[in-house]
Amino acid sequence: xxxxxxxxxxxxxSRMTGIWSNSWVDDPMGDEVAIGHLISxxxxxxxxxxxxxxxxxxxFNVGGFSGVYPDGSPWMFILQKAPADVSKRLxxxxxxxxxxxxxxxxxxxxxxxxxxxxxLTWTRGKLEFAYALEGINTDDIAxxxxxxxxxxxxxxxxxxxxxDIVDRHATGCAFPGIEHDCAADVFTDVFARWGVGLLRRPxxxxxxxxxxxxxxxxxxxPRPELExxxxxxxxxxxxxxxxxxxxxxxLIALIIKAPKKQNESE
Amino acid sequence: MMLNPFPDVSPHDEHSPAxxxxxxxxxxxxxxxxxxVPARTFETSGPALAFDVMFLAPNYHVWYMTRPTEPDFxxxxxxxxxxxxxxxxxxxxxxxxxxTAMGLTIAVLSSTxxxxxxxxxxxxxxxxxxxxxxxxxxxxxRFTLATAxxxxxxxxxxxxxxxxxxxxxxxxxxxxxxxxx
Numbered sequence: 001x002x003x004x005x006x007x008x009x010x011x012x013x014s015r016m017t018g019i020w021s022n023s024w025v026d027d028p029m030g031d032e033v034a035i036g037h038l039i040s041x042x043x044x045x046x047x048x049x050x051x052x053x054x055x056x057x058x059x060f061n062v063g064g065f066s067g068v069y070p071d072g073s074p075w076m077f078i079l080q081k082a083p084a085d086v087s088k089r090l091x092x093x094x095x096x097x098x099x100x101x102x103x104x105x106x107x108x109x110x111x112x113x114x115x116x117x118x119x120l121t122w123t124r125g126k127l128e129f130a131y132a133l134e135g136i137n138t139d140d141i142a143x144x145x146x147x148x149x150x151x152x153x154x155x156x157x158x159x160x161x162x163x164d165i166v167d168r169h170a171t172g173c174a175f176p177g178i179e180h181d182c183a184a185d186v187f188t189d190v191f192a193r194w195g196v197g198l199l200r201r202p203x204x205x206x207x208x209x210x211x212x213x214x215x216x217x218x219x220x221x222p223r224p225e226l227e228x229x230x231x232x233x234x235x236x237x238x239x240x241x242x243x244x245x246x247x248x249x250x251l252i253a254l255i256i257k258a259p260k261k262q263n264e265s266e
Numbered sequence: 267m268m269l270n271p272f273p274d275v276s277p278h279d280e281h282s283p284a285x286x287x288x289x290x291x292x293x294x295x296x297x298x299x300x301x302x303v304p305a306r307t308f309e310t311s312g313p314a315l316a317f318d319v320m321f322l323a324p325n326y327h328v329w330y331m332t333r334p335t336e337p338d339f340x341x342x343x344x345x346x347x348x349x350x351x352x353x354x355x356x357x358x359x360x361x362x363x364x365x366t367a368m369g370l371t372i373a374v375l376s377s378t379x380x381x382x383x384x385x386x387x388x389x390x391x392x393x394x395x396x397x398x399x400x401x402x403x404x405x406x407x408r409f410t411l412a413t414a415x416x417x418x419x420x421x422x423x424x425x426x427x428x429x430x431x432x433x434x435x436x437x438x439x440x441x442x443x444x445x446x447x
Contacts, residue, residue: 044413049291049406056293056324110295110322111287 002156003130004065006215007120008038008077013070018048020055021063021154021191025081025147032146034062034081034127035100038118040073041111047074050111054078057107060100062150065157075117078104079154081146084123097121124149132249133215133256134162141166151187158194159201165190218252230255286418288347288411290404293324296372296386300421301332308334315422319370319388321402328400330388333368340422344415350374350382351411357383367392381405 051066064078080100087093127149128138174189227237235254286298297320316332346363350356362373369392376383383405390398419425
């Protein structure tokens with residue numbers, strides 16, 4: 001499961017049918033924040049067209065994906081990012097996400113049947129934490145922009161390992177060793193390959209149990225309980241060859257990916 | 267009789283104008299909104315339907331209010347939209363939709379298996395000696411055109427509405443007509 005799918009209320013068998021990333025996003029200006037909205041449409045509307053229509057009226061839109069629920073009704077998840085201080089500077093709004101919510105509401109006036117289902121917000125720290133949960137060293141993404149971090153999480157939705165994207169980001173090629181028309185950008189490479197149907201859902205792996213412990217539960221656990229859970233999953237709480245304890249982020253990442261057999265023996 | 271499920275909400279709050287929307291890729295859309303205007307507006311023999319026309323793109327948004335139409339406007343537009351969705355090559359087979367009184371034309375410029383390219387044009391003043399057209403070129407999906415072909419009937423409520431009271435009456439009258447023997 002991916003960061004976005006883990007957090008959004010998708011019923012089982014919901015399907016992603018489209019994904020996009022905008023190339024004309026502004027360069028970062030100071031601290032930035034990001035927001036994502038899950039929007040549902042009535043079943044007589046076209047997910048691909050309505051996503052394109054709505055996002056065209058949202059100038060802070062970075063990317064997103066669309067699809068259908070099991071009953072066939074369409075939805076979209078759209079991501080925006082903006083400088084954290086702009087709402088306060090231009091509109092005297094303390095809430096840094098205000099301008100992006102306002103932008104969405106303006107766009108939705110042109111499709112009065114669209115409904116907001118859920119909202120997620122991120123600071124840079126929260127985005128980095130999402131990467132840390134996948135076992136990625138945050139030093140490796142220290143120079144990534146908020147836009148890069150969001151695009152990385154979008155590539156996860158295309159059945160690509162986030163760690164592969166981080167490893168290959170500097171080279172600009174997402175699929176070394178595979179013949180393809182390389183876009184010299186890992187994110188574009190992934191979206192292009194997904195768009196032509198060459199990336200597929202991997203076969204379910206028996207040895208992952210991410211769903212057994214939700215990230216939110218693990219984050220809320222007191223340190224002793226977290227360590228006990230880690231030990232039950234066969235995870236060493238101390239770093240190898242050191243007396244230093246593993247960080248909370250690392251422990252949570254390891255528990256999420258703990259082998260199933262060890263959890264089954266609880 | 268249908269009871270108001272929200273008795274604290276006045277009918278004014280619940281009411282929304284009959285509005286039709288034909289969206290396209292890239293944030294373009296044509297909106298039509300209907301209303302009834304008094305006889306004096308168009309110097310007709312009685313109150314008549316009038317239409318507001320809106321063209322929308324990410325960088326502009328124009329409204330032309332209270333336009334008259336030629337007869338059967340909604341029927342003709344519904345037929346045009348359905349044919350645009352359904353024809354293999356609507357850019358070849360379909361004549362431009364035109365309503366002179368409203369000053370609106372819609373032409374099909376291109377098509378693929380999934381999409382249809384349209385050019386919508388509205389005259390700023392249909393009665394002007396030198397009409398000033400506003401045009402909007404956009405692509406939409408065949409799926410959207412097909413649903414628009416029935417949705418457009420909201421403008422004069424000509425869709426097949428089934429009234430629960432009518433159904434009951436119809437059943438009762440059928441029962442009345444049954445031969446008791």
